[in-house]
Amino acid sequence: MLIDKGAIVYHYLRTKLHQRLANRQEVEQWQEERVRSHVRFVRKHSAFYRELWKDYTDAQWRQFPIMDKELMMEHFDQxxxxxxxxxxxxxVAYQAENSRDFAPTIGPITFGLSSGTSGNRGIFLVSPQERRAWxxxxxxxxxxxxxxxxESIAFFLRANSNLYGSVGSHRLQFHYYDLLNxxxxxxxxxxxxxxxxxxxPPSMLRILAQAKQQGHLQIHPHKIISVAEVLDPLVRKAIETQFEQRVHQVYQCTEGFLACTCSHGTLHLNEDIVIIEKEYLDQKLGRFVPIITDFSRRTQPIVRYRLNDILTERAEPCPCGSPYLAIESIEGRCDDIFYGYSLHDDRLRPIFPDFISRAIIQASEKVVEYLAIQHTPDRIEICLRVDEADEAGSRSAQIEEHITHAMNDLFLKINCKPPAIEFNVYEQDIYARYDKQGELTELKKLRRVERRFQLGEDTDPFI
Ligand SMILES: [Zn+2]
Known part of the structure; x- marks a missing residue:
C-alpha cells in the first residue's frame, strides 16, 4: 500500500483551513480564482477543451458548453x-475488474470505472497527486x-481499488473489505x-445490520458512513435501529467527491474542491441537476459536467454554520423520473422519484421493502414486502389499497391521469444475489424507483 503521509497531512490541513472560510462571498471569490487558474491549465494541456472553448475567455467559463459522460467518452483521447x-x-480496466485484482494502472495513473449499462460506462483517470489530495x-x-x-477504519469497496489504497499510517488503520467476498x-x-x-455502501450496511440483529456481528463503531449509493430512508432506518446511531453520508462518484454530512447530519456540497452549478428542474422545490467543475482534477479535467442525479436544496440553513450549500436529499437518477399523461393535453409530465417513494412509504409503516417500476406512462408495477408480524394477508391488501390511493392523489395533484397499478411480491434480495452455498455473488445498487421506457425524442423532459 502506497503511503505518503506528508502529502496526506498537507491536504488534510488545507481542507481544515478551508473549512474556516467564513461566508458565502469568501467561498465564491476563492472558487472563482481557483477555477480560472484551472481553466488556464486545461486549455494548455487538453486539445479537446482548447478547441471547445476557443470562442470564450477564461472569465466566461460559465458559458462553456456543458459536458456529460457520453461526450467525455467520445473525446476521451484528446x-x-x-x-x-x-x-x-x-x-486494462476490464481485465482488472474481471480478475478482481487491484484497480488498473498505466504507469502511475489509476482508473475508476463508473457504473452504467454496458456501452454507457465511464472511465476516469487519476494521478498519484490527485489520489493523495483525495x-x-x-x-x-x-x-x-x-x-x-x-482510528481503526473498516472500508468496504467494490474490488480493492488503488484509488483508495493510499491511506494508512500507524495511527490510522485502514482495513479494506472487498464487497464481493x-x-x-x-x-x-x-x-x-x-x-x-x-x-x-448502504446495501452492505443493511446486510451488516441484519447480522447484528441476529447476533453474529458484535461491533460497536462510533461512526458509520454510507458511501457510493443513495441512502434510502427505509434502509437508513434499518441501519440506525441496529447500530443505535445516525448514519453519515458521503456523496461520491467516480466523477468526484461531491458532498458529505456535517456533525448535524446535513449533507453539504464540497465547495472547497468543486463548483456546483444548478440546472433547476423545479426552482420552487429547490430541485436541480448538478453541473460540476472540479478544480482539483488535472489528469481528466471535469469542467461543467452534468451528472445524472437530482439534488434538492435544503430550505433552512444548517445550524452548523457551514457556508457550503446544504442539501436536503439526493434522489437518484434523472433516468428514473416517472412520467404521466397530462389531463389537459395528453403530453407527458415529470413526476420525481422522491414523490413516488414518499407515496409508498407514507401509505403504511409496515412497508419494509419496495420497488416501483414504471413500464409505460399509464402502467406502474409495485413490488412490496410488508412486515407481517401481526395478522398477515388482509393487511397487505389494505396497504395496497392505501398505496393505490396515494398514487392516484399524487398523479391528480400534478394534473396527470392516474396509472393502472399492479402489485407483486418483492422477492427476497432483488439487489443481492447468492450462490448455492449462500455466498454473495453480486451486490447491485439499490434502486427503488425505476423507469423502464424511453422518452420520445420530441419530449421535453422537464416541462
Ligand atoms: Zn451543517
Whole structure:
C-alpha cells in the first residue's frame, strides 16, 4: 500500500483551513480564482477543451458548453492530459475488474470505472497527486476527531481499488473489505478488527445490520458512513435501529467527491474542491441537476459536467454554520423520473422519484421493502414486502389499497391521469444475489424507483 503521509497531512490541513472560510462571498471569490487558474491549465494541456472553448475567455467559463459522460467518452483521447487512449484504458480496466485484482494502472495513473449499462460506462483517470489530495480531503471531512488520534477504519469497496489504497499510517488503520467476498468472512474480520469507523455502501450496511440483529456481528463503531449509493430512508432506518446511531453520508462518484454530512447530519456540497452549478428542474422545490467543475482534477479535467442525479436544496440553513450549500436529499437518477399523461393535453409530465417513494412509504409503516417500476406512462408495477408480524394477508391488501390511493392523489395533484397499478411480491434480495452455498455473488445498487421506457425524442423532459 502506497503511503505518503506528508502529502496526506498537507491536504488534510488545507481542507481544515478551508473549512474556516467564513461566508458565502469568501467561498465564491476563492472558487472563482481557483477555477480560472484551472481553466488556464486545461486549455494548455487538453486539445479537446482548447478547441471547445476557443470562442470564450477564461472569465466566461460559465458559458462553456456543458459536458456529460457520453461526450467525455467520445473525446476521451484528446481530452485527458496524459495521452492515454480510451481503447487501452478500457482494455486494462476490464481485465482488472474481471480478475478482481487491484484497480488498473498505466504507469502511475489509476482508473475508476463508473457504473452504467454496458456501452454507457465511464472511465476516469487519476494521478498519484490527485489520489493523495483525495485521501487527505476525505480524511479531513470524515474523521470524527483529529488526525492525531488513533482510528481503526473498516472500508468496504467494490474490488480493492488503488484509488483508495493510499491511506494508512500507524495511527490510522485502514482495513479494506472487498464487497464481493463472503459475508461470513466479513463478519469474522469485523469482529476481530472492531472498527471505530465503518464505511460501506448502504446495501452492505443493511446486510451488516441484519447480522447484528441476529447476533453474529458484535461491533460497536462510533461512526458509520454510507458511501457510493443513495441512502434510502427505509434502509437508513434499518441501519440506525441496529447500530443505535445516525448514519453519515458521503456523496461520491467516480466523477468526484461531491458532498458529505456535517456533525448535524446535513449533507453539504464540497465547495472547497468543486463548483456546483444548478440546472433547476423545479426552482420552487429547490430541485436541480448538478453541473460540476472540479478544480482539483488535472489528469481528466471535469469542467461543467452534468451528472445524472437530482439534488434538492435544503430550505433552512444548517445550524452548523457551514457556508457550503446544504442539501436536503439526493434522489437518484434523472433516468428514473416517472412520467404521466397530462389531463389537459395528453403530453407527458415529470413526476420525481422522491414523490413516488414518499407515496409508498407514507401509505403504511409496515412497508419494509419496495420497488416501483414504471413500464409505460399509464402502467406502474409495485413490488412490496410488508412486515407481517401481526395478522398477515388482509393487511397487505389494505396497504395496497392505501398505496393505490396515494398514487392516484399524487398523479391528480400534478394534473396527470392516474396509472393502472399492479402489485407483486418483492422477492427476497432483488439487489443481492447468492450462490448455492449462500455466498454473495453480486451486490447491485439499490434502486427503488425505476423507469423502464424511453422518452420520445420530441419530449421535453422537464416541462
Ligand atoms: Zn451543517
Amino acid at each position: 481530452l485527458n492530459t496524459v495521452g492515454i487512449t480510451k481503447e487501452e484504458a478500457f482494455a 485521501s487527505g480531503t476525505v480524511i479531513a471531512k470524515m474523521l470524527p476527531h483529529s488526525l492525531l488520534q488513533k 463472503p459475508v461470513k468472512e466479513h463478519i469474522e474480520r469485523l469482529n476481530e478488527q472492531r472498527p471505530g469507523l465503518l464505511v460501506a
